[in-house]
Amino acid sequence: MFQKILTSALFAGFCAGLIAAALQLAFVQPVLLHAELYEGGELAHFATPPASADPELPGFDPVRDGLSILFSALIYVGYGMILVACMAFAAMRGAQIDARRGIVWGIAGFVAVHFAPAVSLPPEVPGVAAADIGARQIWWWGTVAASATALALIGFGKGWPAWGAAILLLLAPHVIGAPHPDAFAGPVPPEIAALFAARALGTGLAAWAVLGLLAGYFWQRESASA
Amino acid sequence: MSTLAQSTVATTVLPFVAAMLIGLGIVTLAGHVQAAALHDAAHDVRHATGFPCH
Structure with missing residues (x-):
């Protein structure tokens, strides 16, 4: 296998x-x-x-x-x-x-x-202002994990409890919000x-x-x- | 039938987990580890693939 x-x-x-x-x-x-x-x-x-x-x-x-x-x-x-x-x-x-x-x-x-x-x-x-790299990476992994789980629930879940959980998992990272910089200083x-x-x-x-x-x-x- | 299916899952779950961990390891190494040499070598791809880079 x-x-x-x-x-x-x-x-x-x-x-x-x-x-x-x-x-x-x-x-x-x-x-x-x-x-x-x-x-x-x-x-x-x-x-x-x-x-x-x-x-x-x-x-x-x-x-x-x-x-x-x-x-x-x-x-x-x-x-x-x-x-x-x-x-x-x-x-x-x-x-x-x-x-x-x-x-x-x-x-x-x-x-x-x-x-x-x-x-x-x-x-x-390159050149954009961004928040701390560690915080953004944690948010990135969390979002990928939540979104992948949500898609699996949509694809293979049966019934509204699974689909409802999928919707919450898709929304959660964006409701929580990604780390953003305190000020915009990008020259691009x-x-x-x-x-x-x-x-x-x-x-x-x-x-x-x-x-x-x-x-x-x-x-x-x-x-x-x- | 369900007992058979469950024992199949228990005995064959290892390859999936192993493949998954290797894949996650590769993506972490190539896309996320901040060591200078790795970062510089993978810089353009990290940006183009949408990973947080700097």
């Missing part, structure tokens, strides 16, 4: 991680590099004359971007292990797992890990920060959909050949 989980998670996670890395390098990295020009002081918001919205950005950096590709693959392998473990547990209890259903699993994973935390703690462009223009958050979520959704699809596909294949 463990072997089956490991094989499916490694294949699916590595492929999804590479796709995530490609999308991030194409769509997120230019926005990040643009923000870093403001973070480092090379460009200034409200300068006279106004800074160009289309400055020259550094190109592909083999070391920096190579590490990004590596860590993207690593993170999605980690996500894959968690996702396939949940799929395997559901399969043991009678759920059907295949590539098509895998997409739904993947989108649920995206909601739990990217979208739900982003509702109160949007993906941060809001146009860049908004685009960054939207692009980060978009690439996350695409990568998780692929992760779910591949996890379902490899799981079904491994199950058929076992």
Whole structure:
């Protein structure tokens, strides 16, 4: 069983991680590099004359971007292990797992890990003001755990007690509230920060959909050949 | 039938827990640990993946 989980998670996670890395390098990295020009002081918001919205950005950096590709693959392998473990547990209890259903699993994973935390703690462009890192990480993990449990209750729960608990778990982190800074001191223009958050979520959704699809596909294949 | 199902759950729950813990370990290491070398190497991905970074 463990072997089956490991094989499916490694294949699916590595492929999804590479796709995530490609999308991030194409769509997120230019926005990040643009923000870093403001973070480092090379460009200034409200300068006279106004800074160009289309400055020259550094190109592909083999070391920096190579590490990004590596860590993207690593993170999605980690996500894959968690996702396939949940799929395997559901399969043991009678759920059907295949590539098509895998997409739904993947989108649920995206909601739990990217979208739900982003509702109160949007993906941060470099240079934004933020609260203490430890507090934000605790809130992030708590939100992911609550949201994932809620989605499992919606997907597999029967009746209103389960669904009601799911609604409370989805709302609770945002009612409690994420740690926010005491003052806003970010030098990055809001146009860049908004685009960054939207692009980060978009690439996350695409990568998780692929992760779910591949996890379902490899799981079904491994199950058929076992 | 339910007894059989329960004992199956008890004896086979270990692989799920092990896989889950390895996955959580990888995500923690790559996404959250603040050690300087790890942080710098994973910096762009952490931002792009929506983890709290700095």
